[in-house]
Amino acid sequence: MAKPTNEIEWLIDIYSRDYSIKAPKDVEKIKLSQMISKLGFFYEKFRNAIDYNDEHLVRRNSLERFLRRQMLLLLEKDAQKISESLINEFIRARYLPNDTLPETFIAEVAKPIQKYLIIIDYISANHLPNSSKVIDWVIGVASAEINEKLTSNIKEMATVNLMYSHLVDNITFRKTNIDEKERNLQIYIATFRTLLKSDPATCRYLLIKLYLPNWNMMDSEETKNFCRSVYGLKERVDKNLSHPISFQLARTIKSQAVFFNILREVMENNKDNLRELFANQELLETNIEEVVLHNYKNIKSKLIGTIFRVILYIFFTKTILALILELPYDYFIVQSINWNALLTNIIFHPLLMFVIAMTIKIPGAKNTQIIVGEIKKIVYGEERKLVFKAKALMRRGSFSYFVFNTVYIIMFAISFGLIISMLNYFHFNILSGLLFIFFLTIVSFFGFRLRNLAKQLSVIPRKDNLLNFLVDFISLPIIRVGRFFSTNFAKINIFLFLLDFLIETPFKALVEFLEKTVSFINEKKEEIIE
Numbered sequence: 001m002a003k004p005t006n007e008i009e010w011l012i013d014i015y016s017r018d019y020s021i022k023a024p025k026d027v028e029k030i031k032l033s034q035m036i037s038k039l040g041f042f043y044e045k046f047r048n049a050i051d052y053n054d055e056h057l058v059r060r061n062s063l064e065r066f067l068r069r070q071m072l073l074l075l076e077k078d079a080q081k082i083s084e085s086l087i088n089e090f091i092r093a094r095y096l097p098n099d100t101l102p103e104t105f106i107a108e109v110a111k112p113i114q115k116y117l118i119i120i121d122y123i124s125a126n127h128l129p130n131s132s133k134v135i136d137w138v139i140g141v142a143s144a145e146i147n148e149k150l151t152s153n154i155k156e157m158a159t160v161n162l163m164y165s166h167l168v169d170n171i172t173f174r175k176t177n178i179d180e181k182e183r184n185l186q187i188y189i190a191t192f193r194t195l196l197k198s199d200p201a202t203c204r205y206l207l208i209k210l211y212l213p214n215w216n217m218m219d220s221e222e223t224k225n226f227c228r229s230v231y232g233l234k235e236r237v238d239k240n241l242s243h244p245i246s247f248q249l250a251r252t253i254k255s256q257a258v259f260f261n262i263l264r265e266v267m268e269n270n271k272d273n274l275r276e277l278f279a280n281q282e283l284l285e286t287n288i289e290e291v292v293l294h295n296y297k298n299i300k301s302k303l304i305g306t307i308f309r310v311i312l313y314i315f316f317t318k319t320i321l322a323l324i325l326e327l328p329y330d331y332f333i334v335q336s337i338n339w340n341a342l343l344t345n346i347i348f349h350p351l352l353m354f355v356i357a358m359t360i361k362i363p364g365a366k367n368t369q370i371i372v373g374e375i376k377k378i379v380y381g382e383e384r385k386l387v388f389k390a391k392a393l394m395r396r397g398s399f400s401y402f403v404f405n406t407v408y409i410i411m412f413a414i415s416f417g418l419i420i421s422m423l424n425y426f427h428f429n430i431l432s433g434l435l436f437i438f439f440l441t442i443v444s445f446f447g448f449r450l451r452n453l454a455k456q457l458s459v460i461p462r463k464d465n466l467l468n469f470l471v472d473f474i475s476l477p478i479i480r481v482g483r484f485f486s487t488n489f490a491k492i493n494i495f496l497f498l499l500d501f502l503i504e505t506p507f508k509a510l511v512e513f514l515e516k517t518v519s520f521i522n523e524k525k526e527e528i529i530e
Contacts, residue, residue: 002380004278007162012274015267019152023102030106031099032091057199059095063150064143064201071120071139079117083110086146096150109149112216115223116142122227137234140201141208145216148205155268156196163260164191166378167253167386176245176390185210186243190250194257200241207237245390252388255459259374262457265291266375278379288372295457296362303454307357310446314439315350321435322346329431341432349439356447363458370459412477419478438485444475445482 004012023029066086070076083106090096119138123131167187176183192198192206209215211233218226240246266287270277277284322342330337377384419440423433462468 002281004379005381007165008278008379011158011162011267012278014158015155015271016274019154021101021105021152023100027102027104029099030087030091030101030103032088059090059150060143060147060199060202062093062095063090063147064140067116067139067142067146071117072135077117077121079110079114080106082113082117083107086113087150090150109146112142112145112149114220115218116145118220118223119227119230122224123230128231134231134234137204138230141205144202144205147202155264159260159264160191160195163195163256164188166260166384167191167256170384171253171386171388174387174389176388178245182243185240186246186249187253189241189243189246190253191257193250194254195260203241204237207240208233211236248390249388253386256386258457258459259371259378262288262291262295262371263375263378265295281376281380284376284379285372288375289368292368292371292457299454299456300362303357303360303362303450306450306453307353310443310450311350311353314353314443315346318346318349318435318439326432326435330429334429338427338429338432340426341428341436344426345432345436345439348436349443352440353443353447356443357450360451360454362454363460367458367460371457374459408477411473415474415477418474441478441482442485443482444478445486448475448479448482 063086066089067082070082070085076082087096087101087106087109091098091101116138120135123134123138128134164187168184171187173183178186188210189203189207192203196202198206212226214222266277266284267274269291270287277287322345326342326345327337330342374384376382416437419437420433423436428436
């Protein structure tokens with residue numbers, strides 16, 4: 001009977017333990033009013049609903065907003081106060097448990113906050129070049145470190161280390177002239193990007209810990225000495241994250257992350273009997289299949305909900321724009337209402353989104369069997385050979401760069417030329433045509449993202465054929481434009497700006513005041529009872 005590898009035995013030992021933070025019996029717990037906490041929870045839900053982020057980034061983004069508000073807007077310099085406000089705010093938002101954490105935890109979280117306050121003060125006081133950008137960079141790193149402090153990620157990091165060591169042993173680099181140290185560093189970065197879907201701020205923090213092993217233990221004096229090196233560290237970190245092969249390697253090992261993520265879920269679901277599970281191959285297969293099928297079901301549910309919201313959003317947005325822009329434009333400027341164009345602009349895009357949704361497929365039984373087989377190879381140490389071939393990057397100004405960019409421009413011309421010709425055929429005016437193209441690109445980009453969501457557990461390579469080539473040729477320019485609109489409109493979301501700087505700060509201050517008021521009243525009631 002096959003036995004798990006030593007690495008898996010080590011992982012079993014880690015997953016069998018409980019790493020949650022618990023208060024000793026002789027230490028007071030951080031306890032907030034349930035009634036006031038609901039205000040903070042509902043606000044956080046509302047804030048996240050209007051600024052969609054991937055689930056694993058929601059808390060870190062919320063933490064980064066908090067640090068910006070405290071350090072840059074309110075100019076708070078007391079790390080202890082910032083820590084207490086942060087923990088209270090996160091308990092209200094239900095990112096942290098109530099009546100569980102020890103009071104001493106406030107001082108623990110204050111330690112990294114103090115470090116980043118010193119660094120930000122140094123950058124501001126010395127009027128260093130691009131100081132605002134560097135401070136943004138530092139606050140992003142701070143949010144990643146403090147996020148790690150708030151909740152244990154020991155199990156996730158152990159799985160990262162398992163995947164990293166497995167890839168180092170099994171992946172072969174071809175057509176890539178980099179030394180072993182650089183190769184291993186890029187594998188490490190790609191592992192975080194694919195397995196944990198780490199965003200840039202988190203990747204920067206992880207690299208800093210790699211370069212400076214004592215980063216999490218630096219005291220105030222060591223931090224002050226480090227400040228002179230912050231620009232050099234930033235340049236080194238960003239250079240490695242933007243390495244020419246970095247994202248190519250992440251795409252290559254993306255399917256490998258599926259195997260290790262499923263393995264992580266299986267272990268989390270069976271942490272009380274892991275040794276028995278891995279000693280029985282049939283039981284392990286059954287558990288892997290159950291987790292995979294459960295993930296398929298979750299993806300399907302998420303797809304249905306997202307598709308429904310997108311269709312409603314597009315339909316109502318288009319209807320409103322038709323009433324406040326298209327109809328008045330036709331009536332007053334063109335002096336002729338094109339009802340066909342008007343109705344098409346209202347109905348076509350939600351219908352297109354529905355058609356795209358109907359063609360999205362969740363992976364099937366063959367995909368599941370591949371996942372089961374590959375995880376068993378990882379667990380029991382069977383040989384797995386992976387190959388990474390780096391694609392040569394085109395240099396700006398080279399002949400190939402000119403040729404392929406010309407082809408790309410031709411793709412744009414053909415795609416949008418066909419759309420414009422069709423709109424002219426149906427007598428769309430300029431405004432109706434622009435709105436049609438705008439929503440077509442947005443819907444295409446949404447559809448592309450939904451397809452990627454459906455394929456996140458797919459480990460079967462896509463087949464290249466003439467039909468797929470033609471679809472890509474026509475749709476790629478449209479999707480790219482949709483991505484541009486979606487990304488840039490998110491950056492200039494005035495409502496979010498007003499919410500964060502004009503509403504959030506006084507609202508959070510009000511919640512703090514109400515919390516203290518409730519605490520004061522409770523103390524007075526206890527005095528009466530005594």
